[in-house]
Amino acid sequence: MTYKELVDSLSVKMNVSSNESDEIIQALVKEIQNQLTDGKTIGIQGFGSLELKKKEERLSVHPATQVRTLIPPKLVVNFKQSTLFKAKLKDISK
């Protein structure tokens, strides 16, 4: 599903124009971004949670050239599915 399809389907369900729908989604996304940047976790019941995680710095060695590189630490967004969602996914795998 592309972003456009998502916007359209939401506009139909919410009974708004697709432009408005797009605006709202972008506002929501912006909000999620800001909250994550503040180091907060967003947990959606029945879906999962988005969380900020810190990856520590590490030393990587290129397997072929043996060049050792120090990779700096970074913050990444981590998604974890909820157990409820997991159970649903288990059903469709059968």
Next chain:
Amino acid sequence: MIKDKLTLTDLASLLADKLELSQKSAEDFVKLFFDSIEENLLANDVVKIKNLGNFKLSWNEARKSVDVNTGDEIVIDGYYKVVFTPDAVLKDQVNQPFAHLEPVVVSQPDLSSPKKSVASPTVNNKLPETPEESVAGLAALNKQADEIKSILSEINSMNGQEETIKETNSDKKVNETLIEAVQEEMTEPRSEEELSAPTTDDVVVEDKLVTSKKTKKKSSGWFWVLALLALIALATYYFKDSLFDSLSTPPSVAVTQQEEAVLADSIVSDTTAVADSVALAPAAPVDSLQLWFDSDRVYNEFIGSVKMSNGNRLTLISLEKYGAKEFWIYIYEANKDKIPNPDLISIGQTLKLPKLPAYVIDVNNPKCVEFAKHLADELKSKGS
């Protein structure tokens, strides 16, 4: 108080504030937003959201595992898992605090001499040689290697003929031990790391011989003469034997073998000493290994046997007895007549463990492991 975890309601109220929506409609919208993501994911579709990222399903294959409590084998079913790939925009914004950091290439210790340190203690007593002498020594060594090779190929060709003509058991055995002996000698051009295990293993029992070997090392001239003599003796011994091929004398064979082993060892340390001083790589590598790989492996000697019990596997036995699980293939080959399928061995069956030359099951030599794997693959493709 700042809450660390935001729920759907919190998110909706933030959205409502921003867009001046009613709390209820904002909540509805957020709910619908995540519901439709979920819905599409359950239909195994990728959901792309601009500036946020992509949600998609990834399939985790079913795999075997062991129940931690009972030790029984269980199968973990395959399942789908949601994978979220953050959009570049989100990634960058979130990583703002560390954005200024760049990967740094670390200067490293010299890599030009990485493997020398793994050498065996036998190599420590190097011969004091000047460069000219060592070059000459190297040349002599190469010559010798060629000689041995030609003898070896002769033996090989004769082996083939003899086996078609006559297959007396004693004859075969002598040939094998001879080949082994020659192989021991042939190990000389290999790098010291590969050699350390086999040669030391073979010589450990012969304390006396080892000490005599040390005295030999002191005079390199004596050594070359001895090596040549041994070669000639070996060649004549073999030809004599193939002429009167039924007369086999196992004790003397054993003695020559040990002598050869010792000689090989001293050649080895010489080679490395020479190579060290001239900084030249030894010539043709791993001939004896290749010979082992190419030959039809026949297992006449065994170091023991194992009774199969529940949960035991060829790989586990191999790991215990030979140091790596890849060498299970040799156990299988030695027991081929008893095992129709290596994956299904009946419990209670007794398997013989073949005696394998140490250089064949050298865990540190990637060639050994690789070849064992290759054998296993071959077997698999044959079976299917």
